[in-house]
Structures are given as structure tokens and as C-alpha cells.
Amino acid sequence: MAPKKSSEQPDMETKLEPEPKPNQEQEAGDDLDPAKSIKKIRTIVETLHTLFPPQPVQARSQSQTGQLRKYKSSIPPPKSNNQKVTLTTVTSAPVETSSLNHDESENSIHKLKRNLRLLEEDVAKLRVLNEVVGEEVSRHIVPLDKLLQKVEKGTTKTQLTKGMKKDLEDVNKKIFNLMCQVPLLPNRRRKPGGLDSEDGEVENNGKGIECLPAIHANEEDLKRLAVFRQVKEKFMELSTDRKICLLSFAVFPENQEVNRTMLMYWWIGEGILSDGAKPEDAVKEILKEFMEKKLIEPVENKHKVEPNCYKMSPFVHSSVVLISEEIGLFSMYQKGKKPRMKHSDLKKVCLVEESSSQPEAKAKKMPAGDIETVFNVSERFPDFAFKWFSEDQSSSGKKKKFSPLTKTSFKMLKVFYLGRWERTANRHIEVENPDLMKYLKHMTKLKLLSFQGISRIERLDDAVCKLHDLIILDLRACYNIEKLPDKIDSLKALTYLDITDCYMIDRMPKRLSWLDNLEVLKGFVVSDATDEETFCLLSELKHLKKLRKLSITINKGGDFTVAQLFVDIQDFSNLEKLKVAWGGINEHNKAEPSAGAVKEFLRSMTRLPNSSVTEPKVHKAPKKVVAVPSHLPEKLMKLDLQCFPDAELPSLLEPGKLKTLEKLYIKGGTKLTGLGKSVPEEPTECSVKVLRLKFLPRLKVEWRELRELYFPKLEFLDKYQCPHVSFCPCDGIGIWRHKSYVKL
Numbered sequence: 001m002a003p004k005k006s007s008e009q010p011d012m013e014t015k016l017e018p019e020p021k022p023n024q025e026q027e028a029g030d031d032l033d034p035a036k037s038i039k040k041i042r043t044i045v046e047t048l049h050t051l052f053p054p055q056p057v058q059a060r061s062q063s064q065t066g067q068l069r070k071y072k073s074s075i076p077p078p079k080s081n082n083q084k085v086t087l088t089t090v091t092s093a094p095v096e097t098s099s100l101n102h103d104e105s106e107n108s109i110h111k112l113k114r115n116l117r118l119l120e121e122d123v124a125k126l127r128v129l130n131e132v133v134g135e136e137v138s139r140h141i142v143p144l145d146k147l148l149q150k151v152e153k154g155t156t157k158t159q160l161t162k163g164m165k166k167d168l169e170d171v172n173k174k175i176f177n178l179m180c181q182v183p184l185l186p187n188r189r190r191k192p193g194g195l196d197s198e199d200g201e202v203e204n205n206g207k208g209i210e211c212l213p214a215i216h217a218n219e220e221d222l223k224r225l226a227v228f229r230q231v232k233e234k235f236m237e238l239s240t241d242r243k244i245c246l247l248s249f250a251v252f253p254e255n256q257e258v259n260r261t262m263l264m265y266w267w268i269g270e271g272i273l274s275d276g277a278k279p280e281d282a283v284k285e286i287l288k289e290f291m292e293k294k295l296i297e298p299v300e301n302k303h304k305v306e307p308n309c310y311k312m313s314p315f316v317h318s319s320v321v322l323i324s325e326e327i328g329l330f331s332m333y334q335k336g337k338k339p340r341m342k343h344s345d346l347k348k349v350c351l352v353e354e355s356s357s358q359p360e361a362k363a364k365k366m367p368a369g370d371i372e373t374v375f376n377v378s379e380r381f382p383d384f385a386f387k388w389f390s391e392d393q394s395s396s397g398k399k400k401k402f403s404p405l406t407k408t409s410f411k412m413l414k415v416f417y418l419g420r421w422e423r424t425a426n427r428h429i430e431v432e433n434p435d436l437m438k439y440l441k442h443m444t445k446l447k448l449l450s451f452q453g454i455s456r457i458e459r460l461d462d463a464v465c466k467l468h469d470l471i472i473l474d475l476r477a478c479y480n481i482e483k484l485p486d487k488i489d490s491l492k493a494l495t496y497l498d499i500t501d502c503y504m505i506d507r508m509p510k511r512l513s514w515l516d517n518l519e520v521l522k523g524f525v526v527s528d529a530t531d532e533e534t535f536c537l538l539s540e541l542k543h544l545k546k547l548r549k550l551s552i553t554i555n556k557g558g559d560f561t562v563a564q565l566f567v568d569i570q571d572f573s574n575l576e577k578l579k580v581a582w583g584g585i586n587e588h589n590k591a592e593p594s595a596g597a598v599k600e601f602l603r604s605m606t607r608l609p610n611s612s613v614t615e616p617k618v619h620k621a622p623k624k625v626v627a628v629p630s631h632l633p634e635k636l637m638k639l640d641l642q643c644f645p646d647a648e649l650p651s652l653l654e655p656g657k658l659k660t661l662e663k664l665y666i667k668g669g670t671k672l673t674g675l676g677k678s679v680p681e682e683p684t685e686c687s688v689k690v691l692r693l694k695f696l697p698r699l700k701v702e703w704r705e706l707r708e709l710y711f712p713k714l715e716f717l718d719k720y721q722c723p724h725v726s727f728c729p730c731d732g733i734g735i736w737r738h739k740s741y742v743k744l
Contacts, residue, residue: 034123042116049109140171222318231319234293241272245286246295250324251332251350251377252421254317257299257309260287262421265472265496269415269448270373295320302735303718305663305690309423332377339377347372347412351379363387373415380429382418386436389413389443409444416443419452419474430455437461450474452498459483465490472496476522479503489514499523500551507535513543520549526565528556539568547572548635551579562646566629575633581642637662644669647698649676655710656684665692673698679705683712692718693725703727714738 147164160168222228235243245267252258264283267273273282287310290296295316298307312320324330328345332352341355347370359365361384368388376382389410420429431437434457440449441463449467451457452474458481464473465487473494475481482504488494489511497515499505500523507529513536526538541547550572554560565580629652632639639653639661646669651657654676658664666672688711693699699722706725707714717736719725730736 035120035127038116038120038123042113042120045109045112045116049113136174140174143167144171219322222322225315227315228319228322231295231316232323234295235320235323237293238289242286242289244270244272244329246290247320247324247327247329249296249312249317250321250330251375252312254314255311257311257423259421259423260284260308260310263287265448265450265474266375266415266417268471268496269417271414271447302731302733305716341379343367343371349374351376351382351385351418353378353380355379356381356384363390368410368413370412371410372412373417374413375415375417376419376421376429378427380427381432382429383431383433383436385416385418386439389439391442410442411445413443413446415448416440416446417448417450419450419454420477421452425453425477427453428455429453431457434458434461438463440464441466443467445469448472448474451478452476454478455480457481458504460485462487467491469493473498475499475502477501481505484509484512486511488512491515492517494518496520497522506555510534510536512536513540515544517546518544519546521547522549522551524550524552526552526554526556526560537568538565541569542571542573544572546574548574549577550575551581551640553581553583555583562644563629563650564627566632566650566652567627569633570629570631572633574635576635577638577640578633578636579640579642582645583643632658632661634660636660638665639663640665640667641669642667644672647671647673649674655686655688656680658686658688661686661688663690664688665694666696667692667694669696669699671698672696673700675699675701675710680709683709686711687713689713690716693722694718694720696722696725698724700724701726703729715740 147167235246238246245263248263248266249258260283264273264279267283267286268279273279277285287296291298291310296310296312299309299311301307301309321333325333330348330350331342331344332339332350339350339352341350341352341358341360343349343360343366349366349371351374355361356379363384366388371388374385374388376385418429418431420427431451431454437457438461440446440461443449444467446467447469449464449470449472453476455478457478460475460481460483462485464470465485468490470491471493473491473496476498477500479502481499481502484499484505486509488509492515494515495517497518497520502523505523505525506527508525510533521541521544524538524541527535529535538552541550550569552565554565569575569578629650632652637660640663642665644666649672656676691706691711691714701710701724703726706717706728715738717728717730719728719730719734719736728736
């Protein structure tokens with residue numbers, strides 16, 4: 001007989017109900033309020049932070065640091081649950097153990113505090129956006145309701161009047177603008193059970209998970225499709241190098257736009273491209289073959305003369321992923337789960353989202369000795385990848401047979417691509433400990449190093465200068481970097497250097513002009529610094545005999561005129577493409593009219609009474625001879641001028657003298673009024689075929705003059721925000737193409 005229930009013996013339902021805490025609110029929907037939840041978590045984290053306050057780095061002595069390193073190396077790797085763990089007592093470093101744990105907890109707490117703060121700011125922005133949307137939408141309820149009443153009462157005709165259509169269009173524009181302000185959110189609804197996933201698991205902390213599409217899920221079904229058989233046949237027809245080029249698309253999501261330059265960098269690092277032809281031409285040829293075989297498709301852009309981005313359709317991408325898995329080139333996809341970082345059979349490692357939390361992120365778990373390629377696909381915090389190539393890792397599991405002077409090196413690694421490969425800057429990448437770059441010195445055979453778009457890198461470690469085989473150094477959009485290494489000339493093999501959009505760099509190292517193999521230099525800075533003995537001048541780049549592509553940012557005014565620019569570069573014998581952007585020109589050295597009077601007043605106030613002071617004679621400095629450029633570089637085919645500062649083009653840029661130039665871009669120039677001193681009476685011998693004119697409010701020229709007289713060989717025109725460039729037969733986006741023009 002079952003015992004009777006009493007107040008002291010509650011039933012099962014009563015037991016499962018949690019007891020309410022005194023400080024816990026019981027309002028409905030409280031658990032779903034992100035602001036309150038974040039506030040509670042931040043309170044807990046602040047308490048943890050008080051329990052583990054940050055310690056100054058200088059608190060440790062050198063001896064303690066050395067003991068700590070020894071202690072780290074003595075820690076055995078973690079065992080599985082089925083194995084017995086033997087604890088080894090370490091008596092030499094008890095203090096270091098506590099400090100190590102303290103540092104790890106401090107770092108974790110710091111990250112958590114930062115992420116909670118950023119999340120709280122985002123939630124506040126969403127709340128404000130919600131109020132703005134509600135207020136704006138409510139304004140349109142009354143006028144739309146009145147319109148509906150008119151239609152229902154039959155006071156209007158069968159069709160809406162022009163006034164009604166205009167009102168509806170205005171409302172539509174405002175609603176569309178509001179819609180554009182709403183961030184892109186995952187289109188998911190909560191299940192009745194409160195879980196988002198069908199199997200009851202919520203991965204990635206509730207964020208969107210990048211899972212493989214359904215066509216990847218069943219290999220047998222995919223192999224039975226005709227598209228897979230066709231892709232496999234076309235794949236087998238390719239050469240070995242081009243097979244690897246095609247399979248490299250497997251690491252990118254389907255339909256994702258992939259930039260041609262990024263592919264070129266990667267394939268150069270892998271050693272795929274032949275040494276005979278220019279890499280740019282070789283990449284175009286490879287991609288052209290893939291397009292002809294319908295394996296990839298170009299991304300259409302009417303503003304581009306030729307495509308520079310490509311994508312792969314879902315079915316072809318699925319087939320390429322499966323082939324890549326079978327060969328063992330890339331191992332990152334799992335059935336029904338998000339991609340995972342893994343060491344592939346062919347020695348490639350792809351970093352994916354949250355790779356830093358995987359066990360393989362630890363140096364002892366990743367066999368780095370035979371890794372050839374590290375490529376960051378979607379990881380935001382790739383610091384851990386540096387640690388794979390530390391001194392301890394190179395000798396782990398092996399007894400040292402050599403003296404302590406033996407150099408650590410990872411000779412298999414050729415590609416270390418930690419930066420951003422996407423065309424847009426939506427993915428924020430951050431290196432939280434730039435000191436880890438010291439391990440770069442062990443990558444002795446590295447050919448490609450990319451930190452593109454990575455934040456918090458203020459300067460490159462001198463270890464970079466020990467990469468004597470490095471061909472490509474990609475620092476594009478590293479906004480925090482302030483300086484390049486002074487001994488950059490030790491990179492004897494460096495061919496491509498990209499420091500575009502590194503706004504904190506204000507001067508170039510003196511030895512930059514000693515890089516004999518440099519062919520492409522993007523982001524060279526001409527600054528107003530005065531210590532010319534310590535930085536590289538533009539004119540000194542003439543020593544780079546192989547330089548064929550150069551982009552310059554000019555932050556210097558005064559004597560450095562447009563004419564001086566072309567004087568400095570006129571002897572660049574192999575230069576084919578030149579891009580110049582005039583930035584923030586310093587004008588503070590110009591003397592004000594009252595400066596002399598102020599100085600004289602100060603002198604009079606400091607003189608003694610009745611003292612006769614003989615003023616020194618002022619010797620006027622001789623006027624500098626204004627340099628006049630005589631010619632453009634003889635091989636120059638493309639010239640791109642941005643934010644042009646003068647009202648007239650220099651004489652050597654008048655269309656009649658451009659007999660070898662094929663592409664001319666002038667983007668920005670509020671003072672520029674014309675293309676020459678006078679309109680030519682007869683067609684010039686100008687060879688320009690592609691012309692871009694943008695943001696030139698004062699430039700005055702008619703289409704007949706432009707097409708028939710200035711540029712008689714013109715085949716492509718891109719015009720934007722040039723109100724006085726008139727009567728051009730451009731389309732709605734400002735593009736004109738000649739009838740015989742064939743897009744490459």
C-alpha cells in the first residue's frame with residue numbers, strides 16, 4: 001500500500017520545481033530578456049575578476065620565467081578517460097603552477113568580460129533600432145488607413161491617382177531603408193520543446209552553424225548524380241597541378257566569391273604556378289580552363305573590364321569537396337555537423353570557426369613537423385597556430401641528439417595564411433598576443449605569409465627577417481601596424497609586398513630599395529618626414545630593376561608636386577602599372593602673414609634697454625629649380641590617379657602624348673577642369689582603350705571631344721559623378737562599351 005502524501009514528502013512535480021531565490025525575479029519572460037541575462041552574467045564575471053586580479057608581468061624574475069618554461073614542458077599530455085593517469089609530483093615549481101593557472105583564468109575572464117561588453121552594446125543598439133522602427137512605422141498607419149477607406153468607399157477610380165502612387169512610393173522607400181538597417185539574422189524558429197535543432201542539440205552557443213548542404217550528406221546519392229560523374233571526368237583530364245588548384249575551392253563555401261589575386265598568392269606559395277610565365281597570366285589561364293569546363297563561373301561586374309572574382313555552383317562544389325575528401329587533400333567537413341579543423345593526409349590544416357576551442361589547437365595535439373599549409377577559413381582568433389611551431393614543439397617526443405645551438409626549423413611549412421581571404425571585411429580577425437610572432441623564425445622555408453585584415457598587430461617581429469625564402473608578404477588592411485622591419489632587405493626572395501590600407505605606417509624602411517627581386521609593391525608611403533637618411537625615398541625605388549607594379553600613397557605637400565612625382569618615377573624601366581593616391585597633405589609649414597610681426601614683437605620684449613643690436617643680414621635661399629618630367633616609364637600600360645590635387649594635368653599626361661598607355665583612371669579631383677590646355681583640332685595618337693572618370697565635378701568635356709579627338713581608340717568608358725562630362729551614351733550605371741569591344 002502506497003504511503004500517503006504529506007507536506008514533508010512532496011511529489012515528483014514538486015521536487016522538480018526549483019526553489020525561488022530571494023533576489024531572483026519571477027516575471028514572465030525574464031529569462032528571454034538578453035539585457036537582464038547579460039547583466040547577471042557580468043556580475044558573476046566581475047566577482048571572478050576580483051578573485052583573480054591581474055598581476056603585473058614584471059612581477060616574475062627571469063629565473064622564475066625559466067623555471068616556468070621547464071615546468072610547462074614537464075606537464076604530461078592529457079589522457080583519455082579509459083586510461084589511468086599517473087600523477088608526477090613536481091617540487092621545483094609550485095609557485096609557477098599557481099601562477100600559470102592564475103594567468104589562464106585571468107585571460108579567460110578578460111575575454112569573457114570583453115565579449116559580454118560587446119554583446120551588451122549590440123543588444124542596446126537592437127533595442128534602439130526596435131524603438132526607431134516602431135516609431136517610424138506607426139507614422140504611416142493613419143495615412144495608409146485613410147487611403148484604404150477611400151478605396152473601400154469607392155471615392156477613387158479603378159486605378160490609383162498619381163498622388164496616391166507617390167505617397168505609396170515614399171512610404172515604400174522609408175520602409176525599405178528601415179529594413180536595410182536591420183541586421184541579417186538566422187531564419188529560425190524555436191521548436192515547441194524550446195530547442196532550435198531537430199536532434200535536441202544546440203551547438204556553437206546558439207549562433208548560426210555553417211553545415212554542409214543536403215547534397216553533401218549522402219555520398220552514395222551524390223555519386224549517382226550525373227553532375228558528379230561529369231565533374232570527376234573533367235577533374236581527371238586536368239594536370240596534377242591544376243587538380244590541386246581546382247580542389248582548393250573546396251575550402252570555401254559554395255557560391256562564395258573568391259578573388260583571383262588571393263588564389264594567385266596561395267598557388268604561388270604551394271609552388272604550383274610555373275616559373276616561366278607571369279603568375280598573373282598563369283592564374284588567368286588556369287581559371288579560363290575551369291570556366292570553359294563549366295567548373296567555375298565568373299562573378300559578373302559591369303564596372304570591370306575582365307572578371308577578377310569567381311564562384312562555384314553548389315553541385316560542382318559538393319563534388320569537389322567529395323573528391324578532396326577521397327584524396328585526403330582537405331579534411332574539414334563532417335556529415336551533418338559544422339566544419340572542423342583537422343590535419344589532412346596530404347599535410348594541410350584549415351582553421352575554421354572556433355578551432356581555438358578544439359583539442360587540436362594545443363601544440364602537443366597537433367603534429368606540426370610535416371604541415372605544409374595552414375589556411376584560415378573562418379577562425380577569428382588564430383593565435384594558437386603560432387604555438388604549433390615553437391621550440392618545444394619541434395623537439396617534442398624526440399631526444400635531442402644535437403647541441404643546444406641546433407636551430408629549430410619547420411622546413412615543410414610553405415603557406416601560413418592567417419589573414420582574411422574574403423572580399424569584404426565582415427569577419428573580424430584578431431591576434432591577441434602579437435609576441436607569438438617570434439615563432440615565425442622557425443618557418444625557414446615559408447613562401448607565403450598573410451596577415452591580411454588582422455587587428456592588434458602594431459609591428460612585425462624581427463623574426464620575419466629570417467624568412468629568406470619568403471616570396472609573398474601580405475599585410476593588407478592591418479590597420480594597427482605602425483612600422484616595417486628595418487632589416488627588410490634580408491628577405492632576399494620577396495617578390496610581392498602588400499601594405500595597402502596600413503594607415504598607421506608613415507614611412508618606408510631605408511633598405512626597402514635593396515630588395516632586388518621585388519616585382520609588386522602596394523602601399524608605398526610618401527610622407528612629410530624630414531629625416532631622409534632613415535627612410536626610403538620614392539626616387540630610390542629605381543634600384544628595383546624588376547619592379548613592374550607600384551601603388552603609392554602621398555601624404556606630403558610643399559615641394560613634392562605632381563611634376564616631382566613623375567620625375568621620380570620616370571626612370572622605372574620595367575614599371576607596367578602605377579596607382580597614386582593623394583591623401584592627407586600636411587600644410588602646417590606654410591607661414592602665416594602675421595608670423596613676422598609676432599617674432600619681431602617677441603624680440604623687442606626680450607631686448608635690454610638702450611642696447612644696440614645689429615640684426616643679421618637675411619640671405620634668401622636660392623630658388624629651387626622646378627623639376628619637369630620628360631617622359632613616362634617606357635613600359636607603363638596602366639595609370640590610376642586618385643584624389644588628383646591640381647587643376648590641370650601635367651603636360652606629359654595630355655592625351656596626345658599617351659602613345660603607349662592603355663588604361664587611364666582618374667578618380668577624384670575637385671580642382672581638375674580639363675584634359676589639356678586646349679581641345680585638339682585633330683584626333684590624337686592616344687592609345688588609351690579603357691578610361692574611368694569618377695568624382696570630377698569641374699571637368700568639362702563633351703562626348704564628341706572625348707571619343708573622337710582626345711581618345712580615338714577608346715573602347716570602354718566608366719563615368720560617375722562627373723556632371724560636366726556631357727552627352728555620353730552611357731547606360732544607367734555610367735558604362736559605355738564599343739560595339740566591337742569583347743569583354744575578356
